[in-house]
Amino acid sequence: MKRPLALAVAVLLMIPLLSGCGGAFEKEYVSVSEYVPPVQAENDGAERVTVRNMAELKRALIDMVYDGAAGGSIAFDANYDGSAPEDMESACWQVRTQDSLCAYCVRDLSYELEKIVNHYESTVSIDYTSYAAELSSIVQLPYAVGLEELLSGAMEESRPRLTILVRASSYSAEKVKSLALEIYRSHPTICVREPQITVHMYSGSGRQRLYDINFAYGMAEDELIRCKSQLKNLDVMSNLDAAELDGAHRALAACRFLTDNCVWNEAAKGSCYDALINGETNSEGLALAYVEMCHQLDLDCRIVYGQLGGRDHSWNLIRLDGDFYHVDVSRCYDDGFALGFLQNDESMWNDYRWNISNYPSCSGELSYAALEAEDEPAAPAAVQASAETAEGPTESAPET
Numbered sequence: 001m002k003r004p005l006a007l008a009v010a011v012l013l014m015i016p017l018l019s020g021c022g023g024a025f026e027k028e029y030v031s032v033s034e035y036v037p038p039v040q041a042e043n044d045g046a047e048r049v050t051v052r053n054m055a056e057l058k059r060a061l062i063d064m065v066y067d068g069a070a071g072g073s074i075a076f077d078a079n080y081d082g083s084a085p086e087d088m089e090s091a092c093w094q095v096r097t098q099d100s101l102c103a104y105c106v107r108d109l110s111y112e113l114e115k116i117v118n119h120y121e122s123t124v125s126i127d128y129t130s131y132a133a134e135l136s137s138i139v140q141l142p143y144a145v146g147l148e149e150l151l152s153g154a155m156e157e158s159r160p161r162l163t164i165l166v167r168a169s170s171y172s173a174e175k176v177k178s179l180a181l182e183i184y185r186s187h188p189t190i191c192v193r194e195p196q197i198t199v200h201m202y203s204g205s206g207r208q209r210l211y212d213i214n215f216a217y218g219m220a221e222d223e224l225i226r227c228k229s230q231l232k233n234l235d236v237m238s239n240l241d242a243a244e245l246d247g248a249h250r251a252l253a254a255c256r257f258l259t260d261n262c263v264w265n266e267a268a269k270g271s272c273y274d275a276l277i278n279g280e281t282n283s284e285g286l287a288l289a290y291v292e293m294c295h296q297l298d299l300d301c302r303i304v305y306g307q308l309g310g311r312d313h314s315w316n317l318i319r320l321d322g323d324f325y326h327v328d329v330s331r332c333y334d335d336g337f338a339l340g341f342l343q344n345d346e347s348m349w350n351d352y353r354w355n356i357s358n359y360p361s362c363s364g365e366l367s368y369a370a371l372e373a374e375d376e377p378a379a380p381a382a383v384q385a386s387a388e389t390a391e392g393p394t395e396s397a398p399e400t
Helices: 002-028 054-066 084-098 100-105 144-156 173-186 221-232 247-261 272-278 283-296 329-335 368-375 381-391
Strands: 048-051 071-076 106-116 119-128 139-143 161-168 196-203 209-216 300-308 311-320 323-327 341-343
Touching (some): 048 054, 084 100, 084 106, 100 161, 100 209, 144 209, 247 283, 247 311, 247 329, 247 368, 283 311, 283 329, 311 329, 341 368
Antiparallel strands (some): 106 119, 161 209, 300 311
């Protein structure tokens, strides 16, 4: 009985001492609760990304933009390699200026940064520009080689806008516009008339480029659909008996078709549609129509933009048997086919001017006169014999 009693007395004696210790250390206690950062309503549910260095921080911000997010939450690892406050400010600036998609569509990239014990957390808000296209409609390409197909498809479908993000491209905005015009001029029925094209380019680091391309077709949608349908159903080649002709005679047949069925008027509108549907056009419209007709005849033909007598003028280059020739359908109206069809550079340079570096040289030996001579029917044998008789006997060479 003595041992339990002694133990009870010892405990009672220690109570004041324990109470004193509690009073001495009560100011050192720290109350810890889980931190919940102040997140804006539009960021609710956003996944928190943990970053360990500047590269991962920029990647996180870029991913938010590419996902079209209104913002997100970023946690800096406790062993983050760098200064979170400095890097956050720098990363936002770099993302907005060094990524072409961000430069195009982000109006403002703001953030709040909070230190949580031994690390930082940031709440990011993204404000997008009002003119940017829907991110889901932006086409992404690894290289610029796919631009031509996309531009062609957009004009074929009469789309008013095309936005393309290219990972590696050296094309300027002017180059993209020129490419679109080249497509139209090589395929004149792709549009009713030449579209007005504007291209805005946004650059990123390296060779990253974003092109925002707008097409204006110059007519209401219902009229555009009707006119394009007329072009698609056009079959002018059925009027030409050219199936059995060689290349030069097919080219001549197409030229004659235009001079017989279209009025040349430099004050008129210039397109393939105006030439082949409306029946009146300028030199550009004749040249575009000739391109289309030659393509239907499996002939290599292209349009030339230059000058005639100091004024802007259009005509064609056509390739026959490996050689190129000038063909100016409009000149055939007034000066005849001998001066407008199958001309070489030397004969054209008297009156015409063009950028010779943009076009192949023309030095072939074919001519309209030669084609006409081939087409002249041979005289009957009786007529030839009569002619020889009228001229008298032919003297034979003396024997040696």
